Amino acid sequence: MENLKAGFVTLIGKPNAGKSTLINQLIGEKIAITSVRPQTTRNIIRGAVTFDEAQVIFLDTPGILNLTQVKNLVDRHIIEEALKSLEGVDLIAVIVEPFTVSAEDRFILESLKNIPKPVFLVINKIDKIKPHELDSIKKEYETLFSFAKIVPISAKKGTNLSILMGEMIQRLPLHPAYYDSDFITDQPERALVGELIREKIFDLTHDEIPYSVMLKVDQFEERPQDLIYIRASIYVEQASQKGILIGKSGKMIKKIGSLARKEIERHLGCQIYLDLWVGIKKQWRRHKESLKELGY
Numbered sequence: 054m055e056n057l058k059a060g061f062v063t064l065i066g067k068p069n070a071g072k073s074t075l076i077n078q079l080i081g082e083k084i085a086i087t088s089v090r091p092q093t094t095r096n097i098i099r100g101a102v103t104f105d106e107a108q109v110i111f112l113d114t115p116g117i118l119n120l121t122q123v124k125n126l127v128d129r130h131i132i133e134e135a136l137k138s139l140e141g142v143d144l145i146a147v148i149v150e151p152f153t154v155s156a157e158d159r160f161i162l163e164s165l166k167n168i169p170k171p172v173f174l175v176i177n178k179i180d181k182i183k184p185h186e187l188d189s190i191k192k193e194y195e196t197l198f199s200f201a202k203i204v205p206i207s208a209k210k211g212t213n214l215s216i217l218m219g220e221m222i223q224r225l226p227l228h229p230a231y232y233d234s235d236f237i238t239d240q241p242e243r244a245l246v247g248e249l250i251r252e253k254i255f256d257l258t259h260d261e262i263p264y265s266v267m268l269k270v271d272q273f274e275e276r277p278q279d280l281i282y283i284r285a286s287i288y289v290e291q292a293s294q295k296g297i298l299i300g301k302s303g304k305m306i307k308k309i310g311s312l313a314r315k316e317i318e319r320h321l322g323c324q325i326y327l328d329l330w331v332g333i334k335k336q337w338r339r340h341k342e343s344l345k346e347l348g349y
């Protein structure tokens with residue numbers, strides 16, 4: 054179609070700002086996992102929305118921490134990749150919480166200074182503040198960066214999301230669609246399954262456990278009678294963590310499995326058989342090989 058606008062928009066921000074919640078809402082489908090804990094997203098995920106007059110492809114990225122303070126190899130690599138994702142896009146949306154500017158927010162804005170692209174400030178979670186508090190937050194950010202637009206939203210409640218979408222489309226170049234109109238995400242089903250299991254681990258376990266987990270979907274097989282057999286390995290770093298994840302008489306792993314199965318069934322629209330296995334991979338977060346195994 055002539056006059057079509059199409060382009061890529063990166064959602065970037067500190068951990069827990071609400072980037073994944075926002076991409077799910079904008080796409081209208083759950084393609085990214087979310088949790089109350091920081092550093093949930095570990096891979097860049099693309100999701101597209103196609104209208105008659107525009108196609109917007111969003112990139113959900115892992116939360117950014119100040120790189121000068123990040124020691125572990127996997128975290129470093131993940132953050133560097135997220136920052137690199139800014140190079141190929143048409144618009145950058147910095148997602149922040151409606152509170153005073155944090156050190157991570159400053160680091161992100163500093164990283165954007167030399168990137169000649171329109172940058173939106175998306176103030177998320179406005180359901181958590183009183184309307185009059187918004188002004189001072191805006192002002193504080195405006196002194197730090199020259200934004201193309203500032204849009205306050207609540208990703209969770211859906212507030213101002215169509216305004217945000219409209220403002221973004223206005224800034225996109227005239228360009229033919231990049232994908233078919235029915236394309237939603239580049240995340241393969243197999244990877245989404247692994248993510249949904251990881252989400253349940255984030256929900257049910259504490260402290261270091263959620264972060265010590267590496268997930269691999271080993272088998273994804275369609276069986277007769279509309280049943281999918283899925284076998285996934287959950288790797289942790291120590292025997293004690295394996296014990297916690299399995300739980301007393303296998304209680305914890307059963308709970309993770311049962312919640313994950315229900316959610317995966319909802320997504321795939323058919324029955325699944327989920328086989329979970331827990332193993333140990335010592336200090337996988339420090340090894341270079343882990344990056345490859347994780348698909349980076």
Ligand SMILES: Nc1nc2c(ncn2[C@@H]2O[C@H](COP(=O)(O)OP(=O)(O)OP(=O)(O)O)[C@@H](O)[C@H]2O)c(=O)[nH]1
Nearest residue numbers: 069070071072073074087088092093094116208209
């Ligand atoms: N009150 C409120 N909570 C929100 C809103 N948006 C997201 N959240 C919550 O904030 C938490 C973090 O959301 P995520 O979407 O996982 O955040 P993220 O930016 O993707 O986090 P990382 O992947 O760790 O970088 C979750 O508990 C969300 O439910 C919002 O508009 N209002």
Ligand SMILES: [Mg+2]
Nearest residue numbers: 072073093094
């Ligand atoms: Mg996320």
